[in-house]
Amino acid sequence: MTLPLTDSQHAMWLLHTISGRGELFNVAECLEFKGKISASWLQQSLQHVWQASDMLACRFISDDNYTPKLHTDSTVVKILVQDLEQDPENVLAFAQNFAKPYLAKPFDFNTEALMKLFLLRGPEQDYLIIVAHHLLLDGYGFGLFSQSLNRCYNALSKGKSLPKLRFTQQQQLLELHQSDDYLAQQKKAQTTLNQWLDDIPKALTYSTSKADVSEPNHRLTTTFSQSVWHTIQSAAQVTHTTSSEILLAAIAATLVAQHQQYHVTLGLVMMNRQAMPELNSPCVQSNVLPLPLQLDEDADLSTVAILINQQIKALKQVQSYRVESLKRDRQKQGKSLSIIGPTINLLPFASSPKYAGVDTCSHILSAGTTDDIMLQIHLLGDAPATIDFDSNTARYDIAAVESIQERIFSAAKLWATQPKLSLKSLCEQLCQNTV
Amino acid sequence: MSIPKLNHYPLPRDAELPENRVDWQLDSNRAALLIHDVQHYFVGFYGEDNPLINSMIRNIQALKAYCYEHNIPVYYTAQPIKQGKHERGLLSDMWGPGLQDPAQQPIVDALAPTDKDVVLTKWRYSAFQKCDFEQQLREQQRDQLVIVGIYGHIGVMTTAVDAFMRDIEPFLVADAIADFSKEEHMMALNFVAKRCGKVVSMSEILGTQTQDLTSFAGLKAHILTLIECEEEEFDEHESLIDYGLDSVQVMNLISLWQQQGIETNFIELAQIPTLAAWVELLEERKED
Numbered sequence A: 001m002t003l004p005l006t007d008s009q010h011a012m013w014l015l016h017t018i019s020g021r022g023e024l025f026n027v028a029e030c031l032e033f034k035g036k037i038s039a040s041w042l043q044q045s046l047q048h049v050w051q052a053s054d055m056l057a058c059r060f061i062s063d064d065n066y067t068p069k070l071h072t073d074s075t076v077v078k079i080l081v082q083d084l085e086q087d088p089e090n091v092l093a094f095a096q097n098f099a100k101p102y103l104a105k106p107f108d109f110n111t112e113a114l115m116k117l118f119l120l121r122g123p124e125q126d127y128l129i130i131v132a133h134h135l136l137l138d139g140y141g142f143g144l145f146s147q148s149l150n151r152c153y154n155a156l157s158k159g160k161s162l163p164k165l166r167f168t169q170q171q172q173l174l175e176l177h178q179s180d181d182y183l184a185q186q187k188k189a190q191t192t193l194n195q196w197l198d199d200i201p202k203a204l205t206y207s208t209s210k211a212d213v214s215e216p217n218h219r220l221t222t223t224f225s226q227s228v229w230h231t232i233q234s235a236a237q238v239t240h241t242t243s244s245e246i247l248l249a250a251i252a253a254t255l256v257a258q259h260q261q262y263h264v265t266l267g268l269v270m271m272n273r274q275a276m277p278e279l280n281s282p283c284v285q286s287n288v289l290p291l292p293l294q295l296d297e298d299a300d301l302s303t304v305a306i307l308i309n310q311q312i313k314a315l316k317q318v319q320s321y322r323v324e325s326l327k328r329d330r331q332k333q334g335k336s337l338s339i340i341g342p343t344i345n346l347l348p349f350a351s352s353p354k355y356a357g358v359d360t361c362s363h364i365l366s367a368g369t370t371d372d373i374m375l376q377i378h379l380l381g382d383a384p385a386t387i388d389f390d391s392n393t394a395r396y397d398i399a400a401v402e403s404i405q406e407r408i409f410s411a412a413k414l415w416a417t418q419p420k421l422s423l424k425s426l427c428e429q430l431c432q433n434t435v
Numbered sequence B: 001m002s003i004p005k006l007n008h009y010p011l012p013r014d015a016e017l018p019e020n021r022v023d024w025q026l027d028s029n030r031a032a033l034l035i036h037d038v039q040h041y042f043v044g045f046y047g048e049d050n051p052l053i054n055s056m057i058r059n060i061q062a063l064k065a066y067c068y069e070h071n072i073p074v075y076y077t078a079q080p081i082k083q084g085k086h087e088r089g090l091l092s093d094m095w096g097p098g099l100q101d102p103a104q105q106p107i108v109d110a111l112a113p114t115d116k117d118v119v120l121t122k123w124r125y126s127a128f129q130k131c132d133f134e135q136q137l138r139e140q141q142r143d144q145l146v147i148v149g150i151y152g153h154i155g156v157m158t159t160a161v162d163a164f165m166r167d168i169e170p171f172l173v174a175d176a177i178a179d180f181s182k183e184e185h186m187m188a189l190n191f192v193a194k195r196c197g198k199v200v201s202m203s204e205i206l207g208t209q210t211q212d213l214t215s216f217a218g219l220k221a222h223i224l225t226l227i228e229c230e231e232e233e234f235d236e237h238e239s240l241i242d243y244g245l246d247s248v249q250v251m252n253l254i255s256l257w258q259q260q261g262i263e264t265n266f267i268e269l270a271q272i273p274t275l276a277a278w279v280e281l282l283e284e285r286k287e288d
Helices: A008-020 A039-049 A091-103 A139-157 A170-177 A181-199 A225-241 A243-259 A301-317 A325-331 A399-417 A423-434 B042-046 B051-069 B093-095 B133-139 B152-165 B182-195 B201-206 B216-226 B247-259 B266-271 B275-287
Strands: A026-033 A056-060 A066-070 A079-083 A115-121 A126-133 A217-223 A263-270 A286-292 A343-347 A358-365 A374-379 A383-392 B029-037 B074-078 B118-121 B144-150 B171-178 B196-198
Touching: A008 A066, A008 A325, A026 A091, A026 A243, A039 A079, A039 A115, A039 A139, A039 B266, A056 A423, A056 B133, A066 B216, A091 A115, A091 A126, A139 B266, A170 A181, A181 A286, A181 A325, A225 A243, A225 A383, A225 B051, A225 B182, A243 A263, A243 A301, A243 A343, A243 A374, A243 A383, A243 A399, A243 A423, A243 B247, A263 A301, A263 B171, A286 A325, A358 A383, A374 A399, A383 A399, A399 A423, B029 B051, B029 B152, B051 B144, B051 B171, B051 B201, B118 B133, B144 B152, B152 B171, B152 B182, B171 B182, B171 B201, B171 B216, B182 B196, B247 B266, B266 B275
Parallel strands: A079 A115, A263 A343, A343 A374, B029 B074, B029 B144, B074 B118, B144 B171, B171 B196
Antiparallel strands: A026 A126, A026 A358, A056 A066, A115 A126, A217 A383, A263 A286, A374 A383
């Protein structure tokens, strides 16, 4: 069967095709098993998950007119098994190194399934490395896929029948996205987002230079200390907001301090899943949209965090309108294409499921690419958040990224410690620290 | 050498408290309350308007009112100013000269002692050292001591250990104590629960109900505070995502459930995003 693509799938297909650098849209994760698992149960589980949705069991084939279609193909991806002589000491570095050549090679949409899996078997532990195209899975989709794999594996290990997976089929998602209600919502979102952008100055980021998305990316990973995280959690209680809103407030403050301008527009990765068919789809849905924040110099942490909360709520109402379409609108109107500052991705999907009693630990090896800077914020409940600073090396050298990281962490600590501090005072302190 | 500048952190929730080894029951005819070292000097290290200190003071006020109501005697400790080297002993080596300014010596205004209360002079970590506190308790026929105040892992914990060795049952009120950090706060609670006393919460002493976030009613009440919806308009079979519950709020719920030993994850909750389905899932997990 052949079906058209959804807007999100199509946007990702276009990026892949037009850029000529399809490998930039590869993502990879390593699931570290804290023991040994059954390769046969894992392959059976994969088969069940793979065939649960035509969004996975398919090829994305295009004709001579560059019109891509989803062509169902039930051939199941084979997990390639390799033995390791010894277990790696640094699993993340080992897995990154292993995945590197696969991440560097673009998938061939016409012939290949958009996922490769490798089971690496050490003497003590096993490691599952998944390399996929962003079109097939976004952050949420990866979580949905992994969780389903885990459910199937555990069912097999207990001698139970495989669970019925509630995955959405492509046709269901297309019907939702072609419904009158959805289209009306998108039309309204288009008007609202363009209006927002008309009302605000050009978005500024940490760098004033420009770079192409195809330039290499660099990652700096930092975790909050336990005591600072506790203070952030406490500040969230006091301000009746959440720790993620406090982090966003701190990021906004660093931009205010740098540019001496109280208008900040962050780019926020939106899950873009509201209805059940979207929540049960593994394929890409996520969208990056502008989060404009008009801040007041006298505002304290509570005021800014509440404003952020309200703006995110407003953004949720318009999240179905794709950023690519928004940029096209701006271009047609002859307006600036700098519509977002640094991109923020809040990731609450962490989980460490057990495979028949074997603990696991997940390592994200690559979550895509950026032409600017992207902050992947891993929210881990009570445990301190970790932030990956993924930056485009043509715009940021290592020292620049370290400086951004230090400013954001200082802003978060200072403001959480003294929530009544005004934004202006906070920025003054940040500038003094930087000097 | 002095006490460091201190930050705020969230007071532990009931579900975070360690398991007690003893099953002592607090008896208002046997108990006394000790409000430990809540002097301007020690509170000052937290800075002005510190959320942790504000919460602790509010809780101690409620506890003190409860004690008055139940005829439980209330004691305070307060360190004296300008102690000589001999008086202060090894404390000088560890913490420097200590309290010097007379204005910093009194108990903070919000907890100022009344004529009914007894203020003990504090010389060492333990309130019992170089002081007739034990004798005063015996005279009042009190062999249970409810301890609150600062700092959890220093004077509060040491006083609990000393009480235990004098056959006085110490009760540490987990959310009426402040410490240098949450780690040290939890360390003190863990030590006392396992080795020398009982850790209790405000709600346990006052007999107030805490929300059970795994029950239908408790979870519904909690979720209604997170979304913009009137209770009568809320439908437990409608999608919580449509009601505006966001991913970070879901993560917070996941960690609260985790503290009660229930494992869930964002993806499985997002696939069945209704209150009714979540309660059903929680019930299943409890049985597991």
